[in-house]
Every structure is written in C-alpha cells, then in structure tokens.
Amino acid sequence: MIQRKLSIILENKPGALVRVVGLFHQRGYNIESLHVDPVEDLKEYKFVEDKLNIKLKEGEVSHLIIATTVNDNLLRQILRQINKLIDVLIAEEVK
C-alpha cells in the first residue's frame, strides 16, 4: 500500500472540517497528515466552478489535503463517503 493524497474542497463553515476528520475516525481510517486553507485565489479553482456549475467567492470554501495509506478499494470507499458529506463540494485523489 502506498500513501495517497486526497484533495477536498468544502464549504468554509463552522463544523465542516470536523465532519471530514471525524469520518476518518468513524470508519477506521488513519490520517497521516492534514493541511487546510481558505481559498482566496480563485484562479486555480475554476475546475470546481466548472464541475458544479457554480460561482465561488473568496474565502467561501476551504481546500483540505489529507494523506492516508490505503488500497484502491478503500480509497474509492473513502472518497465516496467524503463526497456524501453535505458540506463537501469535491473530494478526489491528487495524482
């Protein structure tokens, strides 16, 4: 198994981050590293706007990067579960 990086765009709202982090614990996955920033420079996040057909405003969403070591099947399962969280806009693997 290799370490994977997950890139997660979520609403910058109270409680949104802890839902993602909590999910790792609830489902028995381990977080090896975690980094989160509010998105200020929107240029790099056009893919979010295009994919969801929405317009973002500065500081409105956060970008979370989580590293975890899992196999392919579990990775797919984790991403589906994160995507299911109401405040998550996009969760995908960083290739």
Place this chain on the structure above:
Amino acid sequence: MKLAGNDILIQSLIEEGVEYIFGYPGGAALHIYDSIFKQKEMEHILVRHEQGATHAADGYARATGKPGVVLVTSGPGATNAITGIATAFMDSIPMIVISGQVAKHLIGTDAFQETDMIGISRPIVKHSFTVDSAENIPEIVKQAFHIATSGRPGPVVIDVPKDTTAPDKLFEFKYPNDVNIRSYKPPIDPDPRQIERAVDAIIESNKPVIYAGGGAINSNASEELIRLNEILDFPVTNTLMGLGVYPATHKRFLGMLGMHGTYQANMSMHNADLIIAIGARFDDRITNTPKLFAPKAKIIHLDVDYSSVSKIIEANIAVFGQVKNALLEMIKLLEVKKELIDPKKILPWKEQISDWKSQHGLNHEMHLCETDDKPIMPQAVVQHLYNITNGKAFITSDVGQHQMFAAQYYHFDEPRKWINSGGLGTMGFGLPAAMGAKLAYPNDEVICITGEGSIQMCIQELSTCTQYNLPIKIININNEALGMVKQWQDMNYGGRHSASTYQSSLPNFVELAESYGHVGIKIEKNSELKSGLEKALSMKDRLVFVDVYVDPNEHVYPMLVAPNGSLKDMWLDKETKT
C-alpha cells in the same frame, strides 16, 4: 409578517406540513414550547422519555414516508434522544430533531444543561445545523427537510440556542419556496448505459434472484418492483428491512434472507448466477462471511447512495439513482427486448428452488392446534395474529426472538406495514414506534409484537398512550428471558445463561397495564390463545396488553452458521446443520 424566533421556527414547521411533533420540554426549549401553545395546526405529543419521542417520530416516518419531527431540550433531553437518532440513521429514516441549546453567550462555559449536541450526534446524523440567528431559521428548516427526505434519507439535527428563539426580538418571516444546496445533489435518474447493461445481464441469466431491501421502500418502489417481476417472473427475497416491498403471499416470494432467513432464500442467493440488489446494502446479517458470499453470482446493484455500492460486495453493474426511477427504466427497456427473454431457461432453477422450499421451508401451519399439556409456541402467536388480522395490520416490533418470529410468520403484502429497528437493533423501539404509526393511521390496526425484555425499555410510554388515547395492541411474547441472548448462550457458550434471566422479578404486566388505564390479558394455555387474541383485537378503542407465556426453550431457526460460514451453512433446528 414580523415574528419572533420561536414563532418563526414553529411557522416553518407548519409550512413543511408537519402534523405531529413528538417532544419533551425543558429550560432551553421553553420559548419554542410557548409558540407551540399558541397555534393549532400541529399537535404536540408529550412522551414520557425523549427516546420515546424519537422512536415515535420514527414509527410515524416509516408508516407514512413523511419525516418524523422531534423537539427536545438541551443537555439530558438531547442525550436521551441519541439512541433514537442512531436507530433512524441506521435504517435511513427521515427525521428532524430540534434540540434546545443554552444561549449563544453561554456556549463553551459548561453552563447548566449544556452539552455539545452537534458533536455527540455527528456520527449518527445525515447532517446537522446550529441556528446562529432567528433570521436564518426558515432557510435552515427548509434545508433540513430537504436533506432528511431526499437521496438516502436520514435524521437531521437542528440545535437551537435559546437566545435565537427569544420572544422579544422580531424578524421578517418569509418561508422559502425552494431549496438549492450547491454541495448536495443526490442522483435521481440512472445512467441509461448502466440500465442497458443490467437488462442484458438479466436476459443472459439462468439462476437469477431479486434481493430487495429497505431502500426500495424508502424510494416507494414497491409497485415498480411488482411490475418488473410481472415481466421477469424471477424469485424474490426481501431483507428484514424490505419485508412488504414484494408481496409475501406471491408465489415467487422466497421469504426473508440472511441470519434468520428461510432455507430457500439463503440457498437461492448462494447458488444464484445473478443477484439484482435493489436498495439493499449487503450488511453482515445478509452476507455471512463476505468472501464466501454467492460465489457464482454477477451482481447488479441499484442504489441512491454511491457509498453503499461495492462497499462489502463488489458490484458488476452499478445503477445509481432513485431505485423507483431505475426500475421504471428497466421495465421500459425490458418491454422493448421482451422477445429475448426465454422463460423456459430458468425453469430448472425454479424447480430447484421449490425443492429447497419443500425440503426445509418454514411450516406456516405449525403449532396452531396444540393441546394444553404443551407450552404455547411463539410462532403460533404470530400465526394467529396474522390470521385474525388478515395480514392487514401495521406490525411494529422490538429486538430478539419475538422480532424474528414476527418477520418469519407474519406475511407482509404491502410496504411500510412492518416497522422494526433492523440496523441498530434497538430494544424499546416497538411501543413508541406503534404510537407514531397509530397517530398516522388511526383507523388501522397497529400491533406491537414485543418481548418482556424489550417492552420494559420504553414501558413508560403506556402513559402517553393513555393521554392521547392510542388504542394499540401490545402482544408480549413472554419467554421470561432475554431469549435471543439465551439462544446464543445455548449454542455458543455451553448453555451458561449469564445475565439473561430475571429470577422471578418480572412485573405483573396485566396489573401494570391496568394501572395506566389500559386492559391487560394474560394467556398461559394453548386453548386460550386464539380466543384471547381475538378478544384483545375486538376492543377497538382500548389499548390492550396481552401477556402470552410461551415455551422458554424455543430457538429461532434457520440460523446462519457463523463465523466463517456462507449463506448455505445454516442450523435448521437444535440438532441439524445443512
């Protein structure tokens, strides 16, 4: 119109069409309770414990398909609601739980009756909201109902700090007409390519089985499932949560599958070459050891929840969307491809299945006419109830042997008539759930089939039934033990009954029921069984508590052999294994 926060909250619920709100007051919820007092559109049902409120709302939701609504105060009120929220979450039941909270300026100070409800409930809700200002209440309520009822349904908590419902600050009230949550778009219509692949696999199959679960009920897809199978004429099994979605009296119905499923249902799944899973999640009571599950089967999985597909058992063909819509699309395509379906091809399979059924199928005539020298058998109680009610009653249940006998021997021909806690297995669910169902359908028969262990976990709700005149029938299958625990101890722990009996400490249930103002009937002999149940059910406007003493040594069979067993490995009775 200008309203205060408390009135805004209640008006928002009325806008959502809420008829009943199940709750219990306390300090942090008192502003809200004052608004409830001032209106007439919605009735508040005062339970006797907040767990009862959540289960009652849950029973209402399962019976009607509409979300159940709960109101509790902060601290202990909120924590008492947790078991019921988890119960609804595990079975994907739409529910709105409004919890009072200490005022915003007190949050984080360990104030009186402060508890982090959002934190405590996080793993067992679909989503939750904290009200930050009264102005936002309409938007939050609108979103909460949308989230609770769409996609894969589930409970949503709204935590309401007391100051946001203060009666002295007024805000403009306008309830939103529609709702759009940009980060939440559950799938509705399936991908046509997947429908095509599914239909092709169906046409190719020689040993197909349809396996339908609670998701098919949530999607109101019973009619579509029946129509699909008018074309296919495939064998159908339902999960514990799915009972009723396909008529139990249909000749193609195999019975329930899984841990206590029928021999023919489990054997069919194990030997199938195609399993069509419809709103079912391959939980561990169904698969037994996942590695050994249905080794030859191709899997088509229809589900609204991406994360349920290929979680336990890899799906060959995944169809995402509302199950109802997916079935409609499959029906359409099958009608076009009708001449490719060869009904003769699966005849040997159907013969094999009827052989299994005649070898070890459940005997539905069992123990109906026993004499008084023999103890009453629990199965006979359920069989008589089925006959007396013509299979038309709403049946709620608790957890244990009585629940499995109810599932095995009451034949459900319609969805939403069987109401039980499948996922969490919550003892105490049955009585309050029956209250919710009875409020929704006052003219229907609502029966709670329970055990003397489970009923004592929410027995206080007998008082609620008195206050609101809820003439449900409680059938207590009394084996004087935590029967299911005792069965496992008999089978796996050398018959050491550790903490599973009560040593003559049971109450007199007849007198207990009478002290709440209800009718109690005790049945101890086979010769009294049928007439006693008939008498109970003839008292239309009374709650009747029937305490039936049954054989304490009976076990539930079939039972899957675990661990390391497959679906073909079953105990068929105390001595016989497959």
